[in-house]
Every structure is written in structure tokens, then in C-alpha cells.
Amino acid sequence: MRVPKQERQQLLVTLLKEDPFLTDEDIARHFSVSIQTVRLDRLECHIPELRERLKSVASQQMLGTVKSMQAEEIFGEIIDVELDDKAISIFDVQDVHVFKRNGIARGHHLFAQANSLAVAVLDDDLALTVRSSLHFQKPVRAGDRVVSRATVRKETLKNKSTVVDVLSTVESDPVFSGEFQMYRTTKKGG
Amino acid sequence: MRVPKQERQQLLVTLLKEDPFLTDEDIARHFSVSIQTVRLDRLECHIPELRERLKSVASQQMLGTVKSMQAEEIFGEIIDVELDDKAISIFDVQDVHVFKRNGIARGHHLFAQANSLAVAVLDDDLALTVRSSLHFQKPVRAGDRVVSRATVRKETLKNKSTVVDVLSTVESDPVFSGEFQMYRTTKKGG
DNA sequence: TCCAGATTAGCACTTGGTATTAATACTAAG
DNA sequence: CTTAGTATTAATACCAAGTGCTAATCTGGA
Known part of the structure; x- marks a missing residue:
């Protein structure tokens, strides 16, 4: 066991906060565990899948653009x-x-x-x-x-x-x- | 033919600029054409698929976070x-x-x-x-x-x-x- | 009428997942 | 040693939203 489960899950949270673009496969390689383990981890931590993560990041951007467009003018x-x-x-x-x-x-x-x-x-x-x-x-x-x-x-x-x-x-x-x-x-x- | 092809493609560009979250199906309904037509349109206009669009919007967001933090203060x-x-x-x-x-x-x-x-x-x-x-x-x-x-x-x-x-x-x-x-x-x- | 371009349909395949079930490994306790 | 219990891995079926390709259909104009 490289890293104990709990620690790994905490790391996972911060990892995805920094880089939400990682697929489960990327994450699996990063922690040297199987994809399934990563999915269990996400499940337990209530971390959505890649596409949902991107969707939410992107929607913040869209909200932001409206605001900043306004903010300028x-x-x-x-x-x-x-x-x-x-x-x-x-x-x-x-x-x-x-x-x-x-x-x-x-x-x-x-x-x-x-x-x-x-x-x-x-x-x-x-x-x-x-x-x-x-x-x-x-x-x-x-x-x-x-x-x-x-x-x-x-x-x-x-x-x-x-x-x-x-x-x-x-x-x-x-x-x-x-x-x-x-x-x-x-x-x-x- | 509701809207001629060229006009539709122009509209498509601006539509997706405003809302990059639309699937081909959404777009098809919006223009009352088939999904295939939408895909041809995207092909001709070099518009990437939904996921790629979100990826690029999201990445702009990630770049922008640092800047906008500064910009406010x-x-x-x-x-x-x-x-x-x-x-x-x-x-x-x-x-x-x-x-x-x-x-x-x-x-x-x-x-x-x-x-x-x-x-x-x-x-x-x-x-x-x-x-x-x-x-x-x-x-x-x-x-x-x-x-x-x-x-x-x-x-x-x-x-x-x-x-x-x-x-x-x-x-x-x-x-x-x-x-x-x-x-x-x-x-x-x- | 016939033809080209525009449109639609169908099918196989891809990514990055979900959901579920089963098998395996690694302890810790009796 | 056995057994329960957790952690991990594997395997399978399925989904959404596509790509790529081929084929069929529509449709307006010379």
C-alpha cells in the first residue's frame, strides 16, 4: 500500500482542485492504484467525474465573463x-x-x-x-x-x-x- | 429549409459563443434540423465538440483565476x-x-x-x-x-x-x- | 427532367465514465 | 489457523456524446 486510503483521498481532493482535468486513468497512475480504486475514492468523497468537473469550472467562467464584461463597462x-x-x-x-x-x-x-x-x-x-x-x-x-x-x-x-x-x-x-x-x-x- | 445553411452556420458560431454547453442534440432542436446536419456544420466551421469546448472554456477559467483575484483587489x-x-x-x-x-x-x-x-x-x-x-x-x-x-x-x-x-x-x-x-x-x- | 448540393439515416467505433457483482489481498482478532 | 472485515482489483453491461464513414433522400434551379 503506497499511501493509506484516507490520506490518498485527501490528496485526491487537493489534486483535483489544482487540476480538474485529470481522468480517472491519470489519477490511477498518479497514485499507483487501479482505476476502480480511484472511482471508489471519488464516490466516497463525492467528487464528480471529469466531465461534470469541467462543466462546473466552465460555468463559473461563463458567469465570470458576464460579470467582468459588466465590471469593465x-x-x-x-x-x-x-x-x-x-x-x-x-x-x-x-x-x-x-x-x-x-x-x-x-x-x-x-x-x-x-x-x-x-x-x-x-x-x-x-x-x-x-x-x-x-x-x-x-x-x-x-x-x-x-x-x-x-x-x-x-x-x-x-x-x-x-x-x-x-x-x-x-x-x-x-x-x-x-x-x-x-x-x-x-x-x-x- | 428554415434558415439557409450559411446563415445558420453563422448563427451557430454566435450561439455557441454565448452558450458553449449545448449538445448537438440541443443545437439540432434549436435550428429544427437533424443532428447530422449540426455535425456537418460544426465540421465546416471547425467548431469542436461539446467536451472540447468545455475543456477550453474551463482552462481559460483556470488561467484566469489568478488574474481575476488580483483584478478585484x-x-x-x-x-x-x-x-x-x-x-x-x-x-x-x-x-x-x-x-x-x-x-x-x-x-x-x-x-x-x-x-x-x-x-x-x-x-x-x-x-x-x-x-x-x-x-x-x-x-x-x-x-x-x-x-x-x-x-x-x-x-x-x-x-x-x-x-x-x-x-x-x-x-x-x-x-x-x-x-x-x-x-x-x-x-x-x- | 436531371443534377448538385443540402440534408438525413444508419452503423461501427471511441472516451470517460456509472453501476453492479465477484474475486482477491491484507490485515486483526479469536 | 481460521475468520471477519476492509481495501483493492477485475469483469461486465450500460450510457452520453461524440467521430468517421457510407448511403439514401430531398429539393431547387438550368
């Missing part, structure tokens, strides 16, 4: 834009956006939504945030739908920059406001 | 903290953090790093950003390593809030500075 699903005038975006706050400790949305997500919107409403080749001042007025929680409204101030500053005001609300309740001084190079700005 | 890998005094974090800017158009880092990542650091240096059960003013001083690009330094102002405001100053630099060059007024409930703050 979610900071404002922009639903309306009038260039150089105003724009609106919505952001559905999910569990991943909040502090585990108190369930309140991390500030940078609200900032990201507002900032992205400020960039989008100008839509220049190069629109960068230079300065901004923010006010986090009320905590936002998972499940809240944050609606951001950006308005571009008509006065253009001397140095190629524009000011965008953003107000974010949850059910008409202001939760965040920010003033973004944006630098721009092309179009109406220069 | 990346907004400041905090390398030093002295509670209620100062803290330092680093943030390696990657391609995903920059605008495709001009290669400049999106502002909210810099904000996220600074804001996270401001939260971390206080480390209260409830530390929230109330107000902040920011200055994006210099564009940051992929490959840059942003070092953020947070310092807690000693004067505590009347209303349970504290001010944290954050300065971010790339190779000693200031790129971002921010002032964060933080609300806190427990410990030294109340």
Missing part, C-alpha cells in the same frame, strides 16, 4: 447622451460593489459612474479629468439603481477645459454629486 | 499601513485600465486606489467617503507603477469625520492628489 450604462450638453447613465449596484462589512457601496464605483459619464458627454478624442470635487451624500446599497445625470457648463475655461456637473440619485434621492473639470483637445473645446 | 496593493497615521499602496497600471483611444489611464482607477487607501488607513467598522476634491495632475499610462501615499490629518472635525490627504506618484513624479473627508463611527474617531 458597468460604470454607467449610458442611456442618453446629448453631446456637450447632458447625459444620463444607470448603474445597478450589486454585491460585488459593496463593502462586506457594512453593505455600503464603495465610493469609487459611484465616482467611476460619474467620471465615465463626464467623459462620455464630451466625447472628445482626448477628454481627461483634471480636477473634481465630490460629495457622497447618502450611502448606496446593493440592489439600488443609481441614475447619474451629467450637465456640461456652458462657460468654457481659458485653458481648454470644461466643467461637468454630475448628480446621482437613487429613486430621486440624491446620493452623490460631483463637479468635474475636464481637459479636452479637439472639437468645440479648443 | 488591485486598486491598491497596500504595502504599508500605520493606522490613523499613514499608508502606502502600489497599483500597476495595465492595458485594461487605460482608454483604448489614447492609452491614458481612466481616472476612476486612480481615484479607486486613493479612495481605497483612505478607507484602509482608518480601518474603522464604518469609514465612508463624504467629500473629496481631486487633482489629476499628469496622465498615467499602462506599465506605470503608481505609488499612493495617504496621510491622516490630526485635527478631527466636529462631526465624526477625518481628512485624509493622498498623493500618488509615478517614479516620484506627482500624477494625482486628493483630499478625502471621511466619516467614521468607531474607535478614535468618535
Whole structure:
């Protein structure tokens, strides 16, 4: 007996956690036991077969892709834009956006939504945030739908920059406001 | 003929991109054709069978686990903290953090790093950003390593809030500075 | 009408299993 | 030594989801 049964089964669990792609045959070779033994081991440890393992790993990937696709672009699903005038975006706050400790949305997500919107409403080749001042007025929680409204101030500053005001609300309740001084190079700005 | 062959094959590609878990039988039902037709389609389009698809999706997941772990927490890998005094974090800017158009880092990542650091240096059960003013001083690009330094102002405001100053630099060059007024409930703050 | 391409059917074979039953090996206790 | 009990191995039938191949059928257009 190379390795006692119990130890082997524990090793099996960690082995498959690291590499779920192993067939029973691979595993059998790895432990120098028969395929049947491996199957008994899996049975006792409630470890599913290769295909089921891959299925579950793959499904996590699919869940992940949706999330990460959102995660990249979610900071404002922009639903309306009038260039150089105003724009609106919505952001559905999910569990991943909040502090585990108190369930309140991390500030940078609200900032990201507002900032992205400020960039989008100008839509220049190069629109960068230079300065901004923010006010986090009320905590936002998972499940809240944050609606951001950006308005571009008509006065253009001397140095190629524009000011965008953003107000974010949850059910008409202001939760965040920010003033973004944006630098721009092309179009109406220069 | 429900859908002409070519169109069906194109649809097949996008269908399996969205849901790689479909068996040939599922697909056959979906297009109202025979399983054999589906197999010919896959053959012509070089689409591998279900198991191979899952294998490749799963392997991407295994590669991705490491990356996504980083990706979630990346907004400041905090390398030093002295509670209620100062803290330092680093943030390696990657391609995903920059605008495709001009290669400049999106502002909210810099904000996220600074804001996270401001939260971390206080480390209260409830530390929230109330107000902040920011200055994006210099564009940051992929490959840059942003070092953020947070310092807690000693004067505590009347209303349970504290001010944290954050300065971010790339190779000693200031790129971002921010002032964060933080609300806190427990410990030294109340 | 006839033909080519598209579609469908049928069969043998492959992988990586499940499920079950039986045989063997290796102890530990009486 | 025998016997019970566990661990291991073997053998068999079966399944899902395919591949590969051949053959038949449909179907639209010159």
C-alpha cells in the first residue's frame, strides 16, 4: 500500500482542485492504484467525474465573463447622451460593489459612474479629468439603481477645459454629486 | 429549409459563443434540423465538440483565476499601513485600465486606489467617503507603477469625520492628489 | 427532367465514465 | 489457523456524446 486510503483521498481532493482535468486513468497512475480504486475514492468523497468537473469550472467562467464584461463597462450604462450638453447613465449596484462589512457601496464605483459619464458627454478624442470635487451624500446599497445625470457648463475655461456637473440619485434621492473639470483637445473645446 | 445553411452556420458560431454547453442534440432542436446536419456544420466551421469546448472554456477559467483575484483587489496593493497615521499602496497600471483611444489611464482607477487607501488607513467598522476634491495632475499610462501615499490629518472635525490627504506618484513624479473627508463611527474617531 | 448540393439515416467505433457483482489481498482478532 | 472485515482489483453491461464513414433522400434551379 503506497499511501493509506484516507490520506490518498485527501490528496485526491487537493489534486483535483489544482487540476480538474485529470481522468480517472491519470489519477490511477498518479497514485499507483487501479482505476476502480480511484472511482471508489471519488464516490466516497463525492467528487464528480471529469466531465461534470469541467462543466462546473466552465460555468463559473461563463458567469465570470458576464460579470467582468459588466465590471469593465458597468460604470454607467449610458442611456442618453446629448453631446456637450447632458447625459444620463444607470448603474445597478450589486454585491460585488459593496463593502462586506457594512453593505455600503464603495465610493469609487459611484465616482467611476460619474467620471465615465463626464467623459462620455464630451466625447472628445482626448477628454481627461483634471480636477473634481465630490460629495457622497447618502450611502448606496446593493440592489439600488443609481441614475447619474451629467450637465456640461456652458462657460468654457481659458485653458481648454470644461466643467461637468454630475448628480446621482437613487429613486430621486440624491446620493452623490460631483463637479468635474475636464481637459479636452479637439472639437468645440479648443 | 428554415434558415439557409450559411446563415445558420453563422448563427451557430454566435450561439455557441454565448452558450458553449449545448449538445448537438440541443443545437439540432434549436435550428429544427437533424443532428447530422449540426455535425456537418460544426465540421465546416471547425467548431469542436461539446467536451472540447468545455475543456477550453474551463482552462481559460483556470488561467484566469489568478488574474481575476488580483483584478478585484488591485486598486491598491497596500504595502504599508500605520493606522490613523499613514499608508502606502502600489497599483500597476495595465492595458485594461487605460482608454483604448489614447492609452491614458481612466481616472476612476486612480481615484479607486486613493479612495481605497483612505478607507484602509482608518480601518474603522464604518469609514465612508463624504467629500473629496481631486487633482489629476499628469496622465498615467499602462506599465506605470503608481505609488499612493495617504496621510491622516490630526485635527478631527466636529462631526465624526477625518481628512485624509493622498498623493500618488509615478517614479516620484506627482500624477494625482486628493483630499478625502471621511466619516467614521468607531474607535478614535468618535 | 436531371443534377448538385443540402440534408438525413444508419452503423461501427471511441472516451470517460456509472453501476453492479465477484474475486482477491491484507490485515486483526479469536 | 481460521475468520471477519476492509481495501483493492477485475469483469461486465450500460450510457452520453461524440467521430468517421457510407448511403439514401430531398429539393431547387438550368
